[in-house]
Structures are given as C-alpha cells and as structure tokens.
Amino acid sequence: MTVERSRITVHGVVQGVGFRPFVARLADDLGLHGHCGNDDVSVFIEVEGKSASVSEFVRRLRTDAPPMAVIVDATAQPVPVRGDESFRIIDSRHVPGARTLVSPDVATCADCLRELADPRDRRYRHPFVNCTNCGPRFTVITDLPYDRPNTTMAEFPLCAACLAEYRDPADRRFHAQPVCCPDCGPHLFAEVDGHRIDGDDAVLTAVQGALRDGRIVAVKGLGGFHLVCDAADPTAVETLRARKHRPDKPFAVMTADLSAAAELCEISEPESALLRHAARPILLLRKKNTVSVADGIAPGIDDLGVMLPYTPLHHLLFTRTPGSHVDPPRVLVMTSGNLSGEPLCFDNDDARTRLRDIADVFLMHDRRIAVPCEDSVLAVEAGAVLPIRRSRGFAPLPVVLPAHGPEILAVGAEIKNTFCLTRQDYAFCSAHLGDMGSLESQRAFETSVRQLTHLHGITPEAVVADRHPGYSTHHWARRYSERTGVPLLTVQHHHAHVASLMAEHGLVGTTVLGVAFDGTGYGCDTTVWGGELLLVGPNILDTRRVGHVQPFSLPGGDAAVRNPVRVALALLHECGITDVDGLPCVEAIPTAERAAVESQLRSGLGCVRTTSAGRLFDGVASLLGVRHRVTYEAQAAIELEALARTAPHPAPLAMDVENDQLRLPLLVSGLVAGLRDGTPPAALALGFHHAVAAATADLVDRAATATGASTIGLTGGVFQNRLFLALVRAHWESSGYRVLTHHRVPPNDGGLSLGQAVIGAAATMRGP
Structure with missing residues (x-):
C-alpha cells in the first residue's frame, strides 16, 4: 500500500461556514489522518493515507464543500509522511495584517426549515433560526475576524443551550456566529396604528390580517426593509405605487414556494435551480398566468421578477399562524423599502421617519443591520446567468484578479452605483447602492465606502472615477483625493465596461474587441457615446475606438x-x-x-x-x-x-x-x-x-x-x-x-466599478 501526505491550503470563504468540521468528517470517511486549522486568510490541511484516498479527498474538498463555503483556490503539495494516528482540528494561527473573506447572506437551509416547522423543536416558529450553513453574514458583520463580538449578534448573549451547540465541533451550529433561539433573541415586534405588538405569533397574526385587508406593511429583512402588500389585490398595488412615487417600474414578487412561482411563470430547469440557489435572487421569468396577481405589478412587459422566501420570517409570513383564522398569502409584492430615488431603509428609526407616509404597518425586529443590502436580480439567457443587479447573496464575494496589485478604490457610475475595492489579487464589488441623484444616496455611498474599506483593511493608493465631470461620484472622488492626498484617476465610461467584462473572465492582459452599447457615457470627442466598438489590450490601459x-x-x-x-x-x-x-x-x-x-x-x-x-x-x-x-x-x-x-x-x-x-x-x-x-x-x-x-x-x-x-x-x-x-x-x-458575456457582474453600470478598478490598478503600477 502506497501512503502519502499532502499539505493543502484553501483560500476563499472558508471560515464561519463549517469548513473545518466538514474537513474532519471527510478525512474520517476516507480513513485519512492529519490535521486542519484556520489562519486569517485560509484553511490549512495536512492529510496522509492511501494515495487514492488523498486524491479523492482533494477532489471532494471542492465538490462536497458546505453550502456557504466559496473556494477561490486550493493548492496541494506533497510533504513527508509523519505517521499520524488520527485527524484533529487544531488551534487557529494569526497572520499579522491579513484579512479573511466575508460570506454573503444565505437563505435558510432545509435543516433549519425542518426545525422551524417542528412543534417538538425548541426553535419551532423562531423567526431567526439559522446555523453554520445558512443565515445572515455580510449584513451583520461590523469587523474582522468574523467572530460573534464583531457582529450585531454581540448584543444577544448566548443561552446555555446555544453556547453548547456553538462549542461542539460535531454540531452544525459549531462557530455559527448568528446562532440564537427564542430564549436569547432577537425578537419580532409590530407597530400598528400607533400601538406596539409583541410575541411572534401575535405579530404575525396582525401582519397577515393587515395584508388581507389591503394594507401596506414595511417588513425588516436581512439587509433592509421591504414594502409588502398582497400581490392579488389591485387596489393595494396601486396604493403602493402612488405612495412610493413609482408609477410604472415593475414590482418584484415573493411566492410561497416553487409551485406558486410555476403557476405564474414559465420556469426552465436552469431558472428553477437559480430560484432555489442559496442566494435566493429575484429572477426575471416569462409571465404565464397573471390571473392570480394584479395587472399593475409589471405593466407593459412580459417578465415578472420572482423570488422565493429566504429568511425564516418570510416562511412564517406564508404559513398559517396557530390559532389564527387568517389565510396566509401565496404571492406578495416585495419591493425595496424606500421612496423612488432614495437609498434603502435599514434602521428602525429611519424607517419610521422615511416610510411613515407609505406603510400602514411596520414589522420590525431588534437585530441591527450593519451593512444594508438590496436583493440581487438575475435573468437566464441561453441557459447561463445574466446578472442585472449583484447584491444580497453575492456581495461581497470577490472577483479574482490575475496578479497582486495596489489597493484601489473605484467609485463607479451615477446610476445603479456600486463601488469596488482591490486588495492583493481580489476585487471586491460593493452591494447595489442605486442612483446617486439625491443627498441621502450620496451619504449612503460614503457610509458604505467607509464600512468596506475598514472591513477589508484597505488604504487606497488611488481613487478612480468616471471621466464625466457632472457625476456626483466624480465630485466625491475629487474631494476624497483633495482631503487625503490619494491620486485621482479618471477612466472613460465604455473603456471601463469592456475592462469589467475582461476582469470577470480573467482576461486582463489579453486583447478583446468590446461592443459597449448603453444609454450614455462621457466620450472622447464632442459626442456623448453609447454605441461603441473598442479594442482593448493586451495592456488594459490601451484602448482604441474602431x-x-x-x-x-x-x-x-x-x-x-x-x-x-x-x-x-x-x-x-x-x-x-x-x-x-x-x-x-x-x-x-x-x-x-x-x-x-x-x-x-x-x-x-x-x-x-x-x-x-x-x-x-x-x-x-x-x-x-x-x-x-x-x-x-x-x-x-x-x-x-x-x-x-x-x-x-x-x-x-x-x-x-x-x-x-x-x-x-x-x-x-x-x-x-x-x-x-x-x-x-x-x-x-x-x-x-x-x-x-x-x-x-x-x-x-x-x-x-x-x-x-x-x-x-x-x-x-x-x-x-x-x-x-x-x-x-x-x-x-x-x-x-x-x-x-457577463455572468458575475452586471453588463449595466452596476458592473462599471470593477473595470475602473482594474484600469486604475494598472495605471498605478505603471506610475507617472
């Protein structure tokens, strides 16, 4: 029998997601000995045993990884056999100055849903049930490393039962930082006609009754508030449109389950898989039957934006409350909690102020949202993902760049704004921030930049903006440069679009003939551009209009x-x-x-x-x-x-x-x-x-x-x-x-900051 030992280093989102217990179980299944542990940027593993078993172990690290793990790369190298007699999880190591990757928020897993529905379980109908495989991550984190004291869950001390689960490597809640139960919070409450209602079932009964009566409910979710009404009630839908100042733009809907979605829309196999993806995006689907929803949800178009429940609270909204005679809804309008043109509400007091003229009822909880995050929007074209808005469930996962480079802050465009930070060989695109036309949006942008630069430990060496002198992001970047002394670089709009596409495909350093078709972008002559063919590369800084x-x-x-x-x-x-x-x-x-x-x-x-x-x-x-x-x-x-x-x-x-x-x-x-x-x-x-x-x-x-x-x-x-x-x-x-074509960042201006960042990094490395 040939015995070998391999040292494996795994980079990516591999901490706080149950990766080390998974590694230990996998090694045990394959009869391998050795150890694994965390440092600040990776999981390090050594395994020894039969050669075939070691090879199978390396393969299954990727194929069988926990649902919330995202493996960016895994490298293996042979090392001398040591004769270990068991497999152990060892203490973590600290790497000075290193910053790990942060997981996005993930929809409630099947195990937690079974607990939610089981009257014998201590988390029965608990609106915040989660485990290592699901739940809030990005939206609750305040600092790194990702430990409970660095999340908004620090305000909820663990009860003895939850603490025992948290400390047990064999439990699926081992080091699940948001772990909780009805005894240790968080808790729901509702505000209806000036009165507060407490108690989960009383709250849900009141909210389901309000929805049945055609009222608008502001619901606090993972990354912010939604404005919610019964999608089958045309009067409620039109009331929401009038109050939100959104006369025509389609509303997204949330359906109770996949079968309810299939009643409304045509759903292919790739679309079904995306609807059920752990990110739970809004997916644009072809309408099939609109009899059961109001015509005013998506007027004038043949698509409907549909998503499935992704928090325990959402599932409870679609479930009959014990002792209640109110029928739960099958389809709800679920749109961003804001006035059109304003940033998303995510704080209770802010929602009370800014949504008071829209919502009749507020469904809230006492867990703070550290980082607001809108829903992601995707479509499927030719069986492949086409991102429309990259946010919850995907942000802040990085795009891997071809080489280590300088730390760059790229501020994006004026509409569908995101910004991008680069560190080492990673590019981190922010969650969707929206249009920058209001003072509130610009303040939200500045807050988000401050949060993410702190979270990733980035001190920008350059700030990059669109060349358009009228963009508020351009003005912000200029002020930032003047205040900090960080050099300001500007990039032509369509050059950034093509560079974004090259970066997401790992083709920076090659030549691409880019077709950049959009609304408007500041050109390099006297015209406003928007229908361009640009030859870019192999130096990403070189571009020619052809x-x-x-x-x-x-x-x-x-x-x-x-x-x-x-x-x-x-x-x-x-x-x-x-x-x-x-x-x-x-x-x-x-x-x-x-x-x-x-x-x-x-x-x-x-x-x-x-x-x-x-x-x-x-x-x-x-x-x-x-x-x-x-x-x-x-x-x-x-x-x-x-x-x-x-x-x-x-x-x-x-x-x-x-x-x-x-x-x-x-x-x-x-x-x-x-x-x-x-x-x-x-x-x-x-x-x-x-x-x-x-x-x-x-x-x-x-x-x-x-x-x-x-x-x-x-x-x-x-x-x-x-x-x-x-x-x-x-x-x-x-x-x-x-x-x-685009599969990871949107083709629209929501993906522009990635292109700005890679061009800015190349320009910084080239020097003056």
Whole structure:
C-alpha cells in the first residue's frame, strides 16, 4: 500500500461556514489522518493515507464543500509522511495584517426549515433560526475576524443551550456566529396604528390580517426593509405605487414556494435551480398566468421578477399562524423599502421617519443591520446567468484578479452605483447602492465606502472615477483625493465596461474587441457615446475606438432621455425623413413641443450629439408607438423588447454598415415604410432587433478582420436585452470567435466599478 501526505491550503470563504468540521468528517470517511486549522486568510490541511484516498479527498474538498463555503483556490503539495494516528482540528494561527473573506447572506437551509416547522423543536416558529450553513453574514458583520463580538449578534448573549451547540465541533451550529433561539433573541415586534405588538405569533397574526385587508406593511429583512402588500389585490398595488412615487417600474414578487412561482411563470430547469440557489435572487421569468396577481405589478412587459422566501420570517409570513383564522398569502409584492430615488431603509428609526407616509404597518425586529443590502436580480439567457443587479447573496464575494496589485478604490457610475475595492489579487464589488441623484444616496455611498474599506483593511493608493465631470461620484472622488492626498484617476465610461467584462473572465492582459452599447457615457470627442466598438489590450490601459453608431441629436439633452418621443423626431430628422404626419410619435407630441424640438434640430441649439445605442432603442420604441415618455430607466426599450417577442416573424428590415459606423437611414426609413404599409408594430419591433443585431455582427467582423482580434466582448446596459443579446451572439455560433458575456457582474453600470478598478490598478503600477 502506497501512503502519502499532502499539505493543502484553501483560500476563499472558508471560515464561519463549517469548513473545518466538514474537513474532519471527510478525512474520517476516507480513513485519512492529519490535521486542519484556520489562519486569517485560509484553511490549512495536512492529510496522509492511501494515495487514492488523498486524491479523492482533494477532489471532494471542492465538490462536497458546505453550502456557504466559496473556494477561490486550493493548492496541494506533497510533504513527508509523519505517521499520524488520527485527524484533529487544531488551534487557529494569526497572520499579522491579513484579512479573511466575508460570506454573503444565505437563505435558510432545509435543516433549519425542518426545525422551524417542528412543534417538538425548541426553535419551532423562531423567526431567526439559522446555523453554520445558512443565515445572515455580510449584513451583520461590523469587523474582522468574523467572530460573534464583531457582529450585531454581540448584543444577544448566548443561552446555555446555544453556547453548547456553538462549542461542539460535531454540531452544525459549531462557530455559527448568528446562532440564537427564542430564549436569547432577537425578537419580532409590530407597530400598528400607533400601538406596539409583541410575541411572534401575535405579530404575525396582525401582519397577515393587515395584508388581507389591503394594507401596506414595511417588513425588516436581512439587509433592509421591504414594502409588502398582497400581490392579488389591485387596489393595494396601486396604493403602493402612488405612495412610493413609482408609477410604472415593475414590482418584484415573493411566492410561497416553487409551485406558486410555476403557476405564474414559465420556469426552465436552469431558472428553477437559480430560484432555489442559496442566494435566493429575484429572477426575471416569462409571465404565464397573471390571473392570480394584479395587472399593475409589471405593466407593459412580459417578465415578472420572482423570488422565493429566504429568511425564516418570510416562511412564517406564508404559513398559517396557530390559532389564527387568517389565510396566509401565496404571492406578495416585495419591493425595496424606500421612496423612488432614495437609498434603502435599514434602521428602525429611519424607517419610521422615511416610510411613515407609505406603510400602514411596520414589522420590525431588534437585530441591527450593519451593512444594508438590496436583493440581487438575475435573468437566464441561453441557459447561463445574466446578472442585472449583484447584491444580497453575492456581495461581497470577490472577483479574482490575475496578479497582486495596489489597493484601489473605484467609485463607479451615477446610476445603479456600486463601488469596488482591490486588495492583493481580489476585487471586491460593493452591494447595489442605486442612483446617486439625491443627498441621502450620496451619504449612503460614503457610509458604505467607509464600512468596506475598514472591513477589508484597505488604504487606497488611488481613487478612480468616471471621466464625466457632472457625476456626483466624480465630485466625491475629487474631494476624497483633495482631503487625503490619494491620486485621482479618471477612466472613460465604455473603456471601463469592456475592462469589467475582461476582469470577470480573467482576461486582463489579453486583447478583446468590446461592443459597449448603453444609454450614455462621457466620450472622447464632442459626442456623448453609447454605441461603441473598442479594442482593448493586451495592456488594459490601451484602448482604441474602431466603430460606433452613427451620431444623431438629443434635443434638450437629458430631456430627450426622459422623452423618447423627442429621440424619435431626432432620428427622423437625422435621416432626412420629412413626411412624418400620422406617425405615432408625431401624433403623441403636443404641437408646441413638436415645434420647439424641430427648431432645436434645425438650429442645433440645445442639442447634444450622441452615438447611443440605448437612445436608438428608445427612439424606435416611440416611432412604433410603444412608449413616448418614460418614468424609469430603459422603460421604452424594455417594452419594445416585450412587444418584439410577441411577433411570429420579423419584418424584413436592414441596417447599413459604412465607414466603421452603424448607419441609420436605411433602418429608419424601413420602419417608417412599414408603418405606412400597415405592418404590425410587433413585426417591426422584432425586425428592428434582427437588423441591428446583424449590422452589429457585420461591423464587428470587419473590425476583427482589420485588427486580428479573436475575442469579442458584449457589455453595457443594452445587453440586458436578452432578445438582442441572443440575436447578436447567434451570428458567431460557428465563426471561431470567443464571445464573452457577463455572468458575475452586471453588463449595466452596476458592473462599471470593477473595470475602473482594474484600469486604475494598472495605471498605478505603471506610475507617472
């Protein structure tokens, strides 16, 4: 028998997740001896025994790891055999200055759910049941190392029974820092019509009754408050819209279970797996049956954002309370606890103040939230994950960079903001922070930056911002630089988009031909960019524009963004189309406004020139009569995509490629001719998607031939459009190109900070 010994070092989220007990059990199963322990950045292991068993051990470290473990890398090397006679968990080691990784929050596991539902269990109906395999992590941590005194659970001393579990390596609550029970807290309470209600079942009975009666409930969850109402009650949904100042943007819903979700939406196997993933994201699913929910939840589109319960409290909301005659709901609206444009409420007193004109009832608890965290939003395209918002369940897991580099703070963009910190060979993207247009949002941004730089022990060597001088994040970065003396670097918007995609695929240091299609970004000439082909690399600092959408005017600048009808008129003007009477966009605009816009277009006064692909989609939506004014970002384009998916066949449209540009006249004139001929708008919408996709592929082919690029990257908010993404990618299925899309960070501005960070790190290492 051949005996060998191997030393294994595992980096990642491997502390506070039951990894050492798992290692000990695995070694015992395979008849291996040795030891394991923690240091501040890894789990270190030595095992010896039969060669085949050691190999199997290394394999199963990854395949059988605990649910909350995230292995970034595991290295093994042979060492001399020592003749150990058992396997032991040994004391931790301290590495000066090291910082471990932090786990994201994870949905309640099956074992805890069984306890929650078992009247014989001491945690029966306990709204905070958790163990080493599930529960709060990122949102309760205040410092590292990840021990109970460094979490908001420090305020709840462990009872004797919980302490015994916490200290027992054989128990699944061994070193589970948030462990608790009804005897040692936390506790629920409700505030209804000025009165406080205590006692879990009394609270839940009151809240379920309020939901049945059509009232709006502010529910404190893992990372902040949700605003909740019965999704089947159209009056409640419209009341919530009016109070939240959110007239059209879709609401997400939470269903009692997977079967309830399947009644509402079509769910493929990959989608089912994502719904049940430990992160419990909101998943965009195709509507199937909307009879059981109000029409006002997601008006004008064919998708519904659905998530499953991810805390014990959520499960209890969908369960009949003992002694109560109130039927529990099957589907609840579950939307962010804020006014539109403001940051998420996560503190009890703040919620009472900022949500008092929205919520009728408050369902609260006394566990503080240290780090607010919105729900993540995902979609599935071609069987793969397409992130729309990366937050709870994924933040703050890092993206691994190709090499150690300087510590960088990248502050992201103006909308869908995240920021990014780099340390060693990790890039940590923050949870979703939202739009930076309000003072409250900017304060929340600054607080979050302060928390995460402290948590990761980072002292930035440079701060990186978007080149747009009007962004509030740009102003913040400039003030930060002036106050601290840290150098300020700026990065062009679309360069950062392509760099973000390269970083998440581990391709920094290679050459990528990036297609960056979005709404708007500060360009490198006199136009506002948004429909760009950029050649980036092999030095990530080197970028060259090799194609773009034909420039056109935005009359009134930002006013055109909010009014796609103005963009439609601009497209007609740009293409020399003067016979416009009767077109939907012309019929929709008041005479005086039309005259003012046409005057702007003739004179150029008050106009901004743009290459924006996103604005092109908006303008076509108005041209076809889909949406003329918007109340949320990309509304017109989203509704255009939904309309296109209803068409059995596309109208025969085409778009010219000339002089490294996607030209507009043939496409726009074809759309107008189709409208005149009575072609259904849905067929024209689908034909538009096909035509732009084919022309984009043609332009990329030409640029790739000219530059020798073999890797194509698709990035920017337009590539959230799953129909367009699939059509573009289909042109290269057998072409030999490697085609990159986003799977870890969003293609929209929520992923921008990662690209800023890797460019900033490269610039810092290069020096002046």
